[in-house]
Amino acid sequence: xxxxxxxxxxxxxxxxxxxxxxxxxxxxxxxxxxxxxxxxxxxxxxxxxxxxxxxxxxxxxxxxxxxxxxxxxxxxxxxxxxxxxxxxxxxxxxxxxxxxxxxxxxxxxxxxxxxxxxxxxxxxxxxxxxxxxxxxxxxxxxxxxxxxxxxxxxxxx
Numbered sequence: 441x442x443x444x445x446x447x448x449x450x451x452x453x454x455x456x457x458x459x460x461x462x463x464x465x466x467x468x469x470x471x472x473x474x475x476x477x478x479x480x481x482x483x484x485x486x487x488x489x490x491x492x493x494x495x496x497x498x499x500x501x502x503x504x505x506x507x508x509x510x511x512x513x514x515x516x517x518x519x520x521x522x523x524x525x526x527x528x529x530x531x532x533x534x535x536x537x538x539x540x541x542x543x544x545x546x547x548x549x550x551x552x553x554x555x556x557x558x559x560x561x562x563x564x565x566x567x568x569x570x571x572x573x574x575x576x577x578x579x580x581x582x583x584x585x586x587x588x589x590x591x592x593x594x595x596x597x
Contacts, residue, residue: 466492
């Protein structure tokens with residue numbers, strides 16, 4: 441398997457797939473229209489465009505790193521983390537509305553940290569970072585962008 445061309449290893453194919461998905465996402469973001477935002481103002485399409493641009497930068501870094509270190513394509517185990525991230529994201533999307541922002545995002549952050557083995561042996565640091573990431577994104581979306589995020593009590597009252 442090590443004699444395959446560099447473009448066909450999973451370290452390149454997955455980012456290549458994400459590049460295509462990001463391009464479709466960016467194209468769809470330009471179709472979003474706002475009734476209230478004027479030219480040059482923040483609108484509902486500003487965040488998707490910003491996220492797509494950040495994704496392009498991250499993918500460029502991944503491609504540069506991947507092409508600088510030629511490695512043999514490993515077994516299917518190399519795909520385990522990306523698949524776990526996809527499953528975790530699907531779970532997050534499914535639980536976001538019923539559970540609300542805080543529990544769903546905190547659980548999603550903890551699952552991602554566990555997948556990437558971030559501070560697993562230091563649970564206090566793990567918890568502080570997970571709560572910090574959840575609070576940071578809440579501040580970004582609810583505070584700065586004014587997005588109304590669902591709460592646990594939305595479905596009950």
